[in-house]
Amino acid sequence: MSDPKKHCCPYEGCKAAFNRPYRLTQHLLVHNNVKAYACCEENCCKSYTSKSHLERHINIVHRRYDEDVIYSCPTCQNKYANRQNLKRHIKIHHNLRIPFSCDSCNIDFKKKHQLSAHMYIHTGIKAFSCEICSKEFVTLLEKKKHMRCHKNYKCSECPQIFKQWSKYQAHLKSDHESKEEIAGTHSENAQV
Template sequence: MCPKVFSYPKGALEHENVHTGAKPFSCEHCGCSYPLSRTLTDHIHRKHSKTIPEEKMHNCIVCSKEYKSESGLNRHYASNHQELGYDYRIGCDICEETFCSIKQLIRHKLTHPGFKPYECDTCNKSFSSKGQLKTHQRVHTGEKPYVCNYCDKRFAQHAPYLYHLKTHTGEKAYFCVNCKRGFIAPANLRNHMNKCHVKYETTNEIYIKSEPFQLAGE
């Protein structure tokens, strides 16, 4: 039996749908069905916002910023007002559980796969961590903090920067298990396997990241 406890009978009854697979809440605009009424409401706000009257907007009680969905408002609180921890009941739009503070809600929602509380103010794209949001925002600001010591080329993200450095150092950390040829990146190794070793299946053994292979006499 599921140990989850709800404050109201409605929440408990709807939660049973998650276990049974029932989806009694249908969208009147497109016919999509959902197990929870809150999920349906969020769907309508996200997909059919033009049909929603302005008076149904959700306002932030701290800065008065407006959102068309409760989930959007929740993400705003998570991104901008976590430290305040206001004591009012706020519900999880995934499982109907409610909490008395934003911090409790965020801590709970991080247990749900795909939860992305950090929203970009420029394009409204959401991310699961502050670090991911900061990296994404460089797309808008043009910031490139990673500078190559060899040629002064700049990069916005760390991974492309490290890959670029290998073009100068010649470091090859990915080796073919069949011919021992080394490559800078996994994508280059995959291309090599497809072109030169097509008779082999693309298994983890073939694409394994190994220690650099040393030729005889080196």
């Protein structure tokens, strides 16, 4: 079951909707006429909103048929004008699993969700927010690290409360008992 397309284009008359915020951000470049990927060929003024569109332009317009084609199949050595055609060929003819690639930096991922999470780095969209303080984060890992600051650790021997596990551990060690006993009795009931 696919995600509902909950990220809708705000432009009047445009019905584009996406299941990932970074896809909407990429789509908005079209409306804002932001074309960050410019062709470097002499006497060519073309520019595009995505790297893959620029690559397609270069391969179609500027490459001669007899030039070396950089996308060749590692199994059968067939050559293709762009990466998408090569991936399609491999998937159809060799039945191999194709990794998911980032169009911005060419990093490959084994799973689609990994690529989706990675794309937030390029868009700057802070898609992960703390449910307690509403602080926003680009990656889930950043959010998880932040969530630790909302936990309190109450000492079972005295009324002190600590925001950090390491400070709680140091308190137990220095004020109440030996290191061996800390691991067993206090840690299970410490979190408040």
